[in-house]
Amino acid sequence: MDRNISAPPLPDPPRRPRGRPRKTVDARDDGNRRQALIRAAAQLFHRKGFDATSTRDIAAAVGMHSGSPFYHFKSKGELLHAVMEEGMRAAIAQQADALSKSEQTTTDPRWLLAILIRNQFDVLLGPGSDFIPVMLYESRSLNARQRASLVQLQSDYEAAWTPVLEALHAAGHLRADVKLARLLIFGALNWSVQWYDARKDATLDDLTTAAMALFLPAA
Numbered sequence: 001m002d003r004n005i006s007a008p009p010l011p012d013p014p015r016r017p018r019g020r021p022r023k024t025v026d027a028r029d030d031g032n033r034r035q036a037l038i039r040a041a042a043q044l045f046h047r048k049g050f051d052a053t054s055t056r057d058i059a060a061a062v063g064m065h066s067g068s069p070f071y072h073f074k075s076k077g078e079l080l081h082a083v084m085e086e087g088m089r090a091a092i093a094q095q096a097d098a099l100s101k102s103e104q105t106t107t108d109p110r111w112l113l114a115i116l117i118r119n120q121f122d123v124l125l126g127p128g129s130d131f132i133p134v135m136l137y138e139s140r141s142l143n144a145r146q147r148a149s150l151v152q153l154q155s156d157y158e159a160a161w162t163p164v165l166e167a168l169h170a171a172g173h174l175r176a177d178v179k180l181a182r183l184l185i186f187g188a189l190n191w192s193v194q195w196y197d198a199r200k201d202a203t204l205d206d207l208t209t210a211a212m213a214l215f216l217p218a219a
Helices: 025-048 055-061 076-103 109-125 131-141 144-159 161-170 178-190 204-215
Strands: none
Touching: 025 055, 025 076, 025 131, 055 076, 076 109, 076 131, 076 144, 109 131, 109 161, 109 178, 109 204, 131 144, 144 161, 161 178, 178 204
């Protein structure tokens, strides 16, 4: 055998594709699974309460193994915070959209207040309205940092009400102090989650009409 015969050249190493590597199917599904967990947790926390709901319950609701939620959330408390944060961000976006559409046709503060009230009832009592009631009645289970982040979101949501109430006060339609009026209005509207039953009670439009008559009585 001729010892001078050289070995065949090695093939070039495969080139790395440019840009970010493609996500696996499991990685692409992470966001969907996370959202499914948040929605299921919101429903269960609303119906059963935070303390009475286990991570096993939440996992079962989305077809996961009992320990799988901890891949997405470090604890049940972190999942609770995610539910509340998701609810507040969605409420802010929904309210902004409702006001934007209304302000294209009118700037009457009485009409804008009716829009805000009707939207608030929808956030509290409409389809998929599990998120904000959980925030109203389960905040005690959050830590201080989590509560602080929600306070800022709540402030952002309520900020849209202030100029409307100030305009009503300036026009003489609202006689109460604006800040106190805002707090009392939210207190009254939010309490509806304790007693409202869509099968027995009035429609959300009826509730809005009654609230407007209560908050802005005829002169």
